Amino acid sequence: MSEEKIIEIKNLEYIYMQHTPLEHQALSGINMEVNRGECIAIIGHTGSGKSTLIQHLNGLMQPQKGKIIVDGEDLSDSNVDLKALRRKVGLVFQNPESQIFEHLIGDEVAYGPFKLGLPLNEVRKRVKWAMEMVGLSFNEMKDRPTYALSGGQKRKVALAGVLALKPEILVLDEPTAGLDPYSKNELLEKIKKLNREEKITVIFISHNLEEVSFLAHRLYVLANGKNLVDGTPNDLFSNKEILEKYKIGTPDSVDILYKLKDAGFSINPRLFDVSCVAAQIFSILSTYQRRVTDDISV
Amino acid sequence: MKSDQALIQLNDVSFHYIVEKKKELSVLHHISLNIFPGEYVAIIGHNGSGKSTLSKLFNGILKPSAGDVVVNGWNTKNSQLIRDIRQQVGIVFQNPDNQLIATTVEDDVAFGLENILVPAEEMESRINQALRTVGLTGMNKRAPHHLSGGQKQRLAIAGIIAMKPKCIIFDEATSMLDTYGRKEIVKVMRRLNNDGVALVTVTHYMSEVVEADRVIVIEKGKIITQGTPREVFRQKQLLQSIGLDVPIANHVAEMVHQKYQPFSSNLIDAGEVVEEVKHFTTGGVSV
Numbered sequence: 001m002s003e004e005k006i007i008e009i010k011n012l013e014y015i016y017m018q019h020t021p022l023e024h025q026a027l028s029g030i031n032m033e034v035n036r037g038e039c040i041a042i043i044g045h046t047g048s049g050k051s052t053l054i055q056h057l058n059g060l061m062q063p064q065k066g067k068i069i070v071d072g073e074d075l076s077d078s079n080v081d082l083k084a085l086r087r088k089v090g091l092v093f094q095n096p097e098s099q100i101f102e103h104l105i106g107d108e109v110a111y112g113p114f115k116l117g118l119p120l121n122e123v124r125k126r127v128k129w130a131m132e133m134v135g136l137s138f139n140e141m142k143d144r145p146t147y148a149l150s151g152g153q154k155r156k157v158a159l160a161g162v163l164a165l166k167p168e169i170l171v172l173d174e175p176t177a178g179l180d181p182y183s184k185n186e187l188l189e190k191i192k193k194l195n196r197e198e199k200i201t202v203i204f205i206s207h208n209l210e211e212v213s214f215l216a217h218r219l220y221v222l223a224n225g226k227n228l229v230d231g232t233p234n235d236l237f238s239n240k241e242i243l244e245k246y247k248i249g250t251p252d253s254v255d256i257l258y259k260l261k262d263a264g265f266s267i268n269p270r271l272f273d274v275s276c277v278a279a280q281i282f283s284i285l286s287t288y289q290r291r292v293t294d295d296i297s298v
Numbered sequence: 299m300k301s302d303q304a305l306i307q308l309n310d311v312s313f314h315y316i317v318e319k320k321k322e323l324s325v326l327h328h329i330s331l332n333i334f335p336g337e338y339v340a341i342i343g344h345n346g347s348g349k350s351t352l353s354k355l356f357n358g359i360l361k362p363s364a365g366d367v368v369v370n371g372w373n374t375k376n377s378q379l380i381r382d383i384r385q386q387v388g389i390v391f392q393n394p395d396n397q398l399i400a401t402t403v404e405d406d407v408a409f410g411l412e413n414i415l416v417p418a419e420e421m422e423s424r425i426n427q428a429l430r431t432v433g434l435t436g437m438n439k440r441a442p443h444h445l446s447g448g449q450k451q452r453l454a455i456a457g458i459i460a461m462k463p464k465c466i467i468f469d470e471a472t473s474m475l476d477t478y479g480r481k482e483i484v485k486v487m488r489r490l491n492n493d494g495v496a497l498v499t500v501t502h503y504m505s506e507v508v509e510a511d512r513v514i515v516i517e518k519g520k521i522i523t524q525g526t527p528r529e530v531f532r533q534k535q536l537l538q539s540i541g542l543d544v545p546i547a548n549h550v551a552e553m554v555h556q557k558y559q560p561f562s563s564n565l566i567d568a569g570e571v572v573e574e575v576k577h578f579t580t581g582g583v584s585v
Contacts, residue, residue: 043476044476045446045447046475150344151345151346152345178345178392180502181541182538182542183345184502207474207476248476249478251546252505252545252568255568256546256547256571259568259571265579274553278553281561281571282557285554285561285575286558288578
């Protein structure tokens, strides 16, 4: 990960249906910085402005006030090359499987690269790469019909379709919502690989705090169109005041730690990985055991 | 609170979707099960296992291709009874935005009541009682689209409980909510169940499954195992082999058990883990 900023957002505001009785301020001052190669989570309640925010990143929405700079380019500039921007920033919507329209998986993934006017062998190469990246075997799956896939597989196809455009920045809106635990873990592993190995900058919205702590280097908490908190998952989940103040839930493993703390045990809320929680419990038990044996030996 | 007479009976039910002309996609195979009054049942299975289809059979949204679904003695195939059946068995779906129709919270709850011709004077008390149960008291005049996701889902639930159903189906009703919103819904569910309403919840969150009296595991359109949450979560390998998992608390308990045998490995929620820790540390240490 470099210190080079790939995205900078300053005082971004957005009002829906401005100057009408239905006017609604969705963003009211967002400030954000993302370094090249980082993995950033955006969390916040429904209606906090998360989806509005990410639609700005590839120019689907233009800033009304404030600035967004993506890889050196100011998106308020009316001369900005939107095509190039959208090639650079791949946006995967919520439930992207509902947008699949081709009959065969291979055709679906190839649609974007074809539209870019790439030669056939390059398209084929990219489709193969993208499918393998998300864990779909190119040879086995490219000629299968898209309708006969499970929810998790469809989502992988949709993700592959965006990856085939070779984006530098991947933006995902709730990538695992509605998936079963296995499909969820599998997809998370793929996204992690794209970020950590392929060095694609990833920005994702999530409700699932387990996956936030698994994937993200840093996170932003949004409420009422503003970003309130930013920091590492550790910073956030070990700060009970902030969690309560902004009604942010905690991963189940953090719940166990806080319940132990309430019961009078000393724990470290920053070590909330499942194995760390087990280790902390074991250490509580062994401290007690040692004390018992000490008492006996005295 | 359980009685012997089943509220919903599925007798040898199979179901297939018709994909194209003469092409069938078989989803459920010969399922027989009963849901009893006041029972709290969780249905789990991976994406595409048929659990959502199953939940839509319970109040006649889908009709079985073979076999019968009987609610309160009424067969869901009898379309004249479908209104009565849906008044007995309500359903909350995944996406809160697809379920709200009115411009204020109270109108949204009133919608169902108007349909079943509840007199105006009774309506207000039913609406307020329903909003109280879901924790939305005082928000009568708010616009539904300005509520948070969790509040919207609770409003959808209020619309159903105002109809005084005997059973509510939650079809992945929490999967689009954040952790906080999800816990609010779980609280409401527990309250409803304590009041005697039967609940059937279809979910991917193992921490929600723990709340239920009985868990039914669906794989490839069949029931492969069922039992109390503790009994089902004991079959960790089976669950993992079909893409499911056990709760985080269970993973933690098992890891502690590996290093310290007396610590139980069969704990299924955070509260139990803490109790077990207390059990091994009482009698002195509070430093």
